[in-house]
Amino acid sequence: MGRQVTNVKDDPAFGEAGDARPDEGPGEGGPASDLYQREYVQSFIEKWDELINWDGRTESESGFFIDLLRSRGKTRILDAAAGTGFHSIQLRNAGFDVLSADGSPDMLKKAQENAEALGLSLDLIEADWRWLNRDVHEKFDAIVCLGNSFTHLFEEADRRKALAEFYAALKHDGMLIIDQRNYDALLKGDYGNKRKYYYCGDRATAAPEFVSEGLVKFRYEFADGAVYHLNFFPLRAAYMRRLLKEVAFEKVTTFGDFQHTYGEDEPDFLIHVAEKREPEAAGDDG
Numbered sequence: 301m302g303r304q305v306t307n308v309k310d311d312p313a314f315g316e317a318g319d320a321r322p323d324e325g326p327g328e329g330g331p332a333s334d335l336y337q338r339e340y341v342q343s344f345i346e347k348w349d350e351l352i353n354w355d356g357r358t359e360s361e362s363g364f365f366i367d368l369l370r371s372r373g374k375t376r377i378l379d380a381a382a383g384t385g386f387h388s389i390q391l392r393n394a395g396f397d398v399l400s401a402d403g404s405p406d407m408l409k410k411a412q413e414n415a416e417a418l419g420l421s422l423d424l425i426e427a428d429w430r431w432l433n434r435d436v437h438e439k440f441d442a443i444v445c446l447g448n449s450f451t452h453l454f455e456e457a458d459r460r461k462a463l464a465e466f467y468a469a470l471k472h473d474g475m476l477i478i479d480q481r482n483y484d485a486l487l488k489g490d491y492g493n494k495r496k497y498y499y500c501g502d503r504a505t506a507a508p509e510f511v512s513e514g515l516v517k518f519r520y521e522f523a524d525g526a527v528y529h530l531n532f533f534p535l536r537a538a539y540m541r542r543l544l545k546e547v548a549f550e551k552v553t554t555f556g557d558f559q560h561t562y563g564e565d566e567p568d569f570l571i572h573v574a575e576k577r578e579p580e581a582a583g584d585d586g
Contacts, residue, residue, distance in 0.1 A: 336404070336452040337404055339529070342406055344520070344528045345384065345407060346410070347504070347522050350503050351506060352384070357386060361558065363394075365387065365390070365444065369396065369442055369475075372442070372475055374396075374475060375397055375441055376399075376442075377397065377398050377442050378398075378401060379391065379398055379400045380401050380443050380445040381445045382400035382401060382402045382407065382422075383407050383411065385400065385415055385422060389418060392415075392422070399424075400422045400423060400424050400425070401424075401427040401432075401436065402424075402426065403427065403428050403429075408424045412424060429465055430458055436469060438469075439469060439470060439471045440470055440474060441470075441474055442470070442475045443469060443474070444478075445477070448480055448569070451481065451483075451533050454514075454515075464547050467547050467548055467549065467576060472578040473576065473577060476549065476573075477572070478540075478574065479572070480569065480570055480572075482568055482570055483534035484537055485565040485567075486508060487513065503522065504521065513534065515531060515533065518530050518531075518532065537554060540570075544572060549574035550575055551575040552572055554570055555570070
């Protein structure tokens with residue numbers, strides 16, 4: 301783990317050659333929320349599935365998201381962080397009606413390539429969560445935002461705006477499933493990064509290289525020696541649950557590595573299930 305630094309700009313490793321140097325976010329002194337669009341370069345996207353290992357990821361999840369959505373009677377799903385298509389394809393194969401969105405057109409292209417290799421075709425749309433309802437004009441039974449993607453947002457105003465857009469894009473009884481790394485454990489130095497559940501590939505590694513209260517920089521190294529970096533905002537779990545409730549989600553339940561009961565520092569990933577419960581309005585299903 302990298303040394304602790306309070307101000308990201310004091311760290312000489314930040315913005316080194318080959319990495320995108322982040323813009324200043326207004327009022328927070330950190331990277332801008334659209335930095336990810338420059339970090340996911342084409343060569344990195346082509347290697348991303350080596351990190352995931354689709355077979356290993358399928359086994360580790362054991363149908364968690366599919367079973368959860370089915371148990372709540374959800375059918376029309378927005379995969380808001382489709383990436384290379386893993387969850388969109390899993391959900392499509394399980395019989396869900398899926399719209400796959402991502403802020404990176406190159407990620408969407410790779411997702412479609414992965415789908416076509418399996419004899420499928422995805423319904424794709426490029427969208428920024430902060431203006432989601434500008435680009436997506438329908439209501440969903442559920443939205444999934446997975447793969448630690450939400451922590452690409454560095455400014456609280458952007459986080460609140462994105463959650464409000466998710467809320468507005470859900471039907472009156474809709475559900476948002478959103479995950480994140482266990483940053484509470486990482487910030488305490490107790491983060492194990494077991495690679496047991498999410499990133500199951502044995503030809504790539506992901507490890508924190510720099511950690512502070514305002515920034516976590518991960519290093520991704522592949523078997524051929526290629527190295528890439530991604531920058532994330534370290535969302536604390538209690539803060540994330542509070543944001544969801546302040547946006548107006550009525551109930552928030554958190555799982556740790558797909559388990560309802562877990563020790564605070566044990567899981568690599570946390571999964572928040574936020575439920576919207578409003579009186580049904582005429583035309584809500586439009």
